[in-house]
Amino acid sequence: DADVTQTPRNRITKTGKRIMLECSQTKGHDRMYWYRQDPGLGLRLIYYSFDVKDINKGEISDGYSVSRQAQAKFSLSLESAIPNQTALYFCATSDPAGEVDTQYFGPGTRLTVL
Amino acid sequence: AQSVAQPEDQVNVAEGNPLTVKCTYSVSGNPYLFWYVQYPNRGLQFLLKYITGDNLVKGSYGFEAEFNKSQTSFHLKKPSALVSDSALYFCAVSPKPTGRRALTFGSGTRLQVQP
Numbered sequence: 001d002a003d004v005t006q007t008p009r010n011r012i013t014k015t016g017k018r019i020m021l022e023c024s025q026t027k028g029h030d031r032m033y034w035y036r037q038d039p040g041l042g043l044r045l046i047y048y049s050f051d052v053k054d055i056n057k058g059e060i061s062d063g064y065s066v067s068r069q070a071q072a073k074f075s076l077s078l079e080s081a082i083p084n085q086t087a088l089y090f091c092a093t094s095d096p097a098g099e100v101d102t103q104y105f106g107p108g109t110r111l112t113v114l
Numbered sequence: 115a116q117s118v119a120q121p122e123d124q125v126n127v128a129e130g131n132p133l134t135v136k137c138t139y140s141v142s143g144n145p146y147l148f149w150y151v152q153y154p155n156r157g158l159q160f161l162l163k164y165i166t167g168d169n170l171v172k173g174s175y176g177f178e179a180e181f182n183k184s185q186t187s188f189h190l191k192k193p194s195a196l197v198s199d200s201a202l203y204f205c206a207v208s209p210k211p212t213g214r215r216a217l218t219f220g221s222g223t224r225l226q227v228q229p
């Protein structure tokens with residue numbers, strides 16, 4: 001979905017480096033999410049934010065931190081990258097208006113930690 | 115805790131044949147159910163969702179899904195597969211109402227449609 005953008009699209013880094021992945025959206029949604037995708041494991045939730053001042057840990061938050069700089073921006077940081085954080089990372093947004101929270105995904109960031 | 119199971123890592127089907135991608139779920143209370151599709155090098159795209167009402171839900175690209183409460187299943191179906199349907203499909207669940215919960219995704223099923 002072009003309304004949700006992620007930068008960078010690909011990144012190769014070394015163990016111990018600090019990495020930031022950025023997500024921006026023009027959909028005007030309050031809710032934003034970070035997932036990682038690993039083969040055979042599907043998508044697992046890292047962090048989610050229901051508004052600028054509301055940030056929550058997901059099922060695999062260890063080793064990650066986030067920052068919600070504005071309604072439209074949600075960044076994911078790896079303070080000290082390790083090889084098992086090599087994965088495809090997705091940002092998503094949703095709008096709680098209405099009955100159901102359909103999520104809209106960005107194109108993903110492929111991160112390789114050597 | 116909520117969970118989703120997609121028992122097949124891969125489904126192979128010939129073009130023109132009907133396809134089914136299976137999904138079962140576990141959630142407290144009534145569920146919201148979703149199917150998403152991921153094409154190569156792309157993010158996930160929303161296909162369809164079940165909220166309430168008719169058990170047969172119609173979505174994008176000719177896909178439909180059947181909600182079966184007694185079997186806690188939400189299988190994705192299409193009457194006639196196309197080669198272009200080849201992709202990775204994810205089922206997801208959320209309890210009703212969503213409140214402060216996020217979606218839980220299954221592990222994904224790769225659909226391969228052969229010409």
